[in-house]
Amino acid sequence: MAFDQLSDRLQMALRRMRGKAKLTEKDIDEMMREVRLSLLEADVNFKVVKSFTQSIKEEALGDKILKGLNPGQQVIKVVHEALRDLLGKETSVFAFKKEGTHTVLLSGLQGSGKTTTAGKLAMYLRKHYQAKPLLVALDVYRPAAVEQLKTIGKQLDIVVFEKGTDTSPLIIATEALKYAKENNHNAIIFDTAGRLHIDESMMDELKQLKTLIKPDDILLVLDAMTGQDAVSVADHYHTQLGITGSIITKLDGDTRGGAALSLRKVTDVPIKFMGLGERLDALEVFHPERMASRILGMGDMLTLIDKVTENVDEDDMMNIMEKMMSGKYNYDDFIKQLKMIKRMGSLGGLMKLIPGANKMLKNNDVDEKQLIVVESIIGSMTKKERKNPDLIKQNSSRRRRIARGSGRQVSDINKLIQNLEMQISTMKRMSQMDPNTINPNNPLQSMPQPQQKRKKGKGKNKGGFRF
Amino acid sequence: MGFIKQLFQSKKKANTARKYSVGMAKTRHQIKGQLTALLSSNVAIDEALFSSIEEVFIMADIGVETTLEIVDDLRDAVKLNTINDAQALREQIVEILFKRYVKETVIDTNLKISKPISVHLFVGVNGVGKTTTIGKVAYLLKAKGHKVMMVAGDTFRAGAIEQLHIWSERVGCDFFSKPAGSDPSSVMYDALNYAKQNAIDVVLCDTAGRLQNKKNLMMELEKIHKVIGREVPYAPHETLLVLDATTGQNGLTQAKLFDEVTELTGVVLTKLDGTAKGGIVLAIKETLNIPIKLVGLGETLEDLTYFDIEEYIYGLFEDFV
Numbered sequence: 001m002a003f004d005q006l007s008d009r010l011q012m013a014l015r016r017m018r019g020k021a022k023l024t025e026k027d028i029d030e031m032m033r034e035v036r037l038s039l040l041e042a043d044v045n046f047k048v049v050k051s052f053t054q055s056i057k058e059e060a061l062g063d064k065i066l067k068g069l070n071p072g073q074q075v076i077k078v079v080h081e082a083l084r085d086l087l088g089k090e091t092s093v094f095a096f097k098k099e100g101t102h103t104v105l106l107s108g109l110q111g112s113g114k115t116t117t118a119g120k121l122a123m124y125l126r127k128h129y130q131a132k133p134l135l136v137a138l139d140v141y142r143p144a145a146v147e148q149l150k151t152i153g154k155q156l157d158i159v160v161f162e163k164g165t166d167t168s169p170l171i172i173a174t175e176a177l178k179y180a181k182e183n184n185h186n187a188i189i190f191d192t193a194g195r196l197h198i199d200e201s202m203m204d205e206l207k208q209l210k211t212l213i214k215p216d217d218i219l220l221v222l223d224a225m226t227g228q229d230a231v232s233v234a235d236h237y238h239t240q241l242g243i244t245g246s247i248i249t250k251l252d253g254d255t256r257g258g259a260a261l262s263l264r265k266v267t268d269v270p271i272k273f274m275g276l277g278e279r280l281d282a283l284e285v286f287h288p289e290r291m292a293s294r295i296l297g298m299g300d301m302l303t304l305i306d307k308v309t310e311n312v313d314e315d316d317m318m319n320i321m322e323k324m325m326s327g328k329y330n331y332d333d334f335i336k337q338l339k340m341i342k343r344m345g346s347l348g349g350l351m352k353l354i355p356g357a358n359k360m361l362k363n364n365d366v367d368e369k370q371l372i373v374v375e376s377i378i379g380s381m382t383k384k385e386r387k388n389p390d391l392i393k394q395n396s397s398r399r400r401r402i403a404r405g406s407g408r409q410v411s412d413i414n415k416l417i418q419n420l421e422m423q424i425s426t427m428k429r430m431s432q433m434d435p436n437t438i439n440p441n442n443p444l445q446s447m448p449q450p451q452q453k454r455k456k457g458k459g460k461n462k463g464g465f466r467f
Numbered sequence: 468m469g470f471i472k473q474l475f476q477s478k479k480k481a482n483t484a485r486k487y488s489v490g491m492a493k494t495r496h497q498i499k500g501q502l503t504a505l506l507s508s509n510v511a512i513d514e515a516l517f518s519s520i521e522e523v524f525i526m527a528d529i530g531v532e533t534t535l536e537i538v539d540d541l542r543d544a545v546k547l548n549t550i551n552d553a554q555a556l557r558e559q560i561v562e563i564l565f566k567r568y569v570k571e572t573v574i575d576t577n578l579k580i581s582k583p584i585s586v587h588l589f590v591g592v593n594g595v596g597k598t599t600t601i602g603k604v605a606y607l608l609k610a611k612g613h614k615v616m617m618v619a620g621d622t623f624r625a626g627a628i629e630q631l632h633i634w635s636e637r638v639g640c641d642f643f644s645k646p647a648g649s650d651p652s653s654v655m656y657d658a659l660n661y662a663k664q665n666a667i668d669v670v671l672c673d674t675a676g677r678l679q680n681k682k683n684l685m686m687e688l689e690k691i692h693k694v695i696g697r698e699v700p701y702a703p704h705e706t707l708l709v710l711d712a713t714t715g716q717n718g719l720t721q722a723k724l725f726d727e728v729t730e731l732t733g734v735v736l737t738k739l740d741g742t743a744k745g746g747i748v749l750a751i752k753e754t755l756n757i758p759i760k761l762v763g764l765g766e767t768l769e770d771l772t773y774f775d776i777e778e779y780i781y782g783l784f785e786d787f788v
Contacts, residue, residue, distance in 0.1 A: 037531055043715030046526050110738065111594030111711060143633035148626025155625070196741040223594065227528040227715025227747065250593060253678035255717035278593070278623075
């Protein structure tokens with residue numbers, strides 16, 4: 001997740017405080033310096049950083065912390081709360097109009113990801129509100145921007161209203177409103193051309209669009225990688241347009257995303273969504289509380305649970321769990337489970353949500369390509385073999401046949417067999433775990449760890465299948 | 468010290484400098500405005516002043532590390548030359564920047580053109596302006612009399628192929644594409660064969676935007692790079708990272724990781740006219756030794772210019788000294 005490096009820096013700064021019985025003012029000053037530099041390197045706006053460290057320091061210097069039992073913990077708590085406040089205290093719910101037509105105007109700099117986000121948002125509204133969205137192509141300046149939106153519309157099976165590039169955006173918008181009414185669209189998303197916040201004539205066009213459409217939401221789409229300028233961009237857009245919220249994009253990158261932190265603070269406009277990938281379903285509600293936890297490396301179990309319940313058939317899942325624990329788990333179940341994971345979206349993103357997995361995964365990227373390999377191997381098994389894993393385990397000529405069939409090495413098949421067995425044994429261990437001993441901050445830690453197998457033989461370390 | 472003034476005076480006449488002067492008006496206005504306010508003659512030179520100068524630089528996206536070093540240099544200079552007039556610090560700052568970044572080396576920002584065929588590969592994260600940059604570079608090279616061809620290597624993003632195609636029509640150069648969703652390496656392979664048969668001088672290859680932490684996508688890029696090198700000896704002759712000037716410190720990570728995969732030969736900095744910061748130029752120069760070859764200073768075809776660090780610093784401090 002984007003905020004990883006920031007959390008590393010903060011943890012470094014805070015580690016020294018841990019276990020200390022009492023903090024001196026000098027300790028706190030030293031730590032604030034670390035926090036300050038870390039936030040600056042994370043592209044948080046300078047002014048925001050200043051007021052942030054100032055407010056923490058004041059609180060940290062208060063009696064509560066200096067005389068408290070565990071000052072280190074207290075400081076983490078203060079930093080966490082302050083970060084959360086900086087991001088906006090509460091999740092900003094997208095208030096979709098139940099009656100009438102909800103109109104959204106997307107705005108932002110060139111290359112911030114408006115067109116892709118327009119598609120994502122349309123899909124989101126259809127999925128969560130059963131809306132019948134209409135996408136409107138108002139970017140008549142950038143070459144092929146209309147084409148891009150049309151292609152996205154086709155992929156999602158969502159209607160795109162466009163008039164090519166020779167009609168003025170104002171006329172297109174007027175006609176789109178009419179079209180939406182006639183065709184019962186209850187959500188309209190207007191994709192506008194990217195423009196510099198200082199480009200007055202282009203900003204005027206947006207103002208005119210605003211007067212014409214009277215949008216329910218004017219959202220600023222901002223690239224998470226933006227530097228110190230993020231604040232002045234947001235500020236300009238806000239003062240000229242009166243934006244109702246923002247969407248932070250490209251948070252699946254490794255940027256520390258400080259821009260997001262300062263944006264809310266300086267403009268007092270809630271961050272509503274975050275873009276987490278190139279897939280059109282990679283748009284999530286922005287949760288300040290959860291994001292603050294992520295920043296501090298505490299993981300984000302809530303998002304994980306949300307994702308799982310959204311995408312997984314509970315009966316199926318229970319079925320598989322039962323089979324695992326009873327030892328009847330087979331390749332059919334394995335592939336079913338894989339498909340569920342795939343549905344939930346990017347594996348890497350998913351794993352990062354698990355507390356503790358963050359560190360484990362650092363040098364151990366989850367490779368989605370591996371899923372395809374596994375699928376191809378299982379696809380080359382007979383129905384019987386899929387039902388009864390022992391058949392393959394005990395018969396090397398079957399393994400060779402499967403390897404040939406799937407175009408893999410026999411060693412790949414062996415890895416898959418090992419993997420299936422490991423999963424079964426992990427599940428068994430988990431089922432024996434005492435729920436009372438689970439550390440809520442790090443459930444993985446309390447799980448009995450499987451013994452590391454010694455690597456056999458020579459050959460390159462190709463890495464097993466990791467899940 | 469008169470040297471700097473002299474240089475600036477000569478720059479004023481130079482034609483190329485004008486674009487910087489206009490395009491960087493915003494950056495200059497901010498940095499210069501703040502520094503001028505700070506450095507009036509009756510201000511004491513003390514730690515508070517130094518830390519205020521630090522702030523100005525950090526706000527310009529120059530980066531913490533680079534800023535700290537520049538200000539350290541400034542402290543030394545003050546001690547060495549026993550400066551006690553804050554106004555004199557202005558010239559000192561410009562001189563330090565010149566010393567650090569211009570040095571004696573002459574950096575060749577011209578794009579490498581070799582006979583019979585040159586291949587230039589454009590890489591970068593999503594939304595930095597790769598496709599637009601290719602349009603502008605094609606225009607530059609065509610004006611020099613080269614036979615240019617664009618290759619639509621972004622087969623992933625919706626509308627990317629059409630976008631490049633429109634640019635090729637505007638510029639009036641050759642264009643090569645395969646259907647959307649094709650393997651980009653195979654596009655390069657076919658494009659280079661086509662180029663060899665049709666006596667193309669310069670091939671400009673677009674690629675899909677990718678975040679540098681996406682392992683699979685970076686491996687795909689590595690393959691594209693390899694295929695190009697196999698088809699044309701010593702190619703790609705230029706591998707250019709396209710970087711958005713509004714990007715913060717992540718720009719450094721981008722440069723580092725793309726360099727690991729494709730051995731960058733230079734950086735194209737886009738949208739420099741839109742930011743009040745643009746300090747990432749100095750941060751890149753300081754941390755990674757990758758030359759900045761081209762900068763985008765506006766939206767028209769002619770607004771992509773060869774980068775000149777002298778003119779950049781001049782653009783930053785015009786009328787300041």
